[in-house]
Amino acid sequence: MGEKTHFGGTEQADMPVDVDELRAEVQKKYAAVAVEPDAEYHFHTGRFIADRCGYDMAVVDTLPPEAIESFAGVANPFELRALEAGEHVVDLGSGAGFDSFLAGIAVGSRGRVVGVDMTQEMLLKASDTAEAMGADNVEFREGYIEDLPVEDGWADVVISNGVINLAPDKRQVFDEIWRVLKAGGVVQFADIANGNEVPEEARRHIDLWTG
């Protein structure tokens, strides 16, 4: 990634979109991904994109279809560091639970994973899948990634995949990650970044944020 790469592209001070409107559009989009994972979206979903992102497909294929089909990630948050047994993990924007379930396998029975999402359809799907899998070390909580329902200093690791770019106030998201991490904790996440700066006019188009 070169020096001109712009992560996320927007800060609170010059927020070009209405936060509530953006959240509503994101919820609408990802509710659809939860219930119609095979429909056509601006992004790839499911096993195809997991494979492209470089996940260990031998492990992915141990998950039930419901845990895979609504995956809409953009890269692999486990690429640069493998999780360790016993770790406490928070998954920001956990969706239908794909990364949370992989994290649950990696941290084992002594570890814990908390997935946080704001979209009811995703939370319901993830929770139903966790119950069906007997994934007792994985739970899902409703909340915004700018205001995590997690206590201070609980997490060894924070993960996320393709979600932080959807938050208008990215500084608040990273402040929350800092708050929930223990000293020495790690944030390892996947997201999109653009090499060409997005013009102000385009940044006001919510379709570009959610697409």
Add this chain to the structure above:
Amino acid sequence: MLEEVGFVDVRIGEPIDTFGGAGGEENARNFDVSGYSFIARKPD
């Protein structure tokens, strides 16, 4: 932004052609968008 917050040891992975072949490919190409993995540590 990670370093502004106080994180250290920031590393970035190789780009992934996240949108290639998807409906969002044209916009992604226009703005040179790829997927990346990031890692950083909260100091002890």
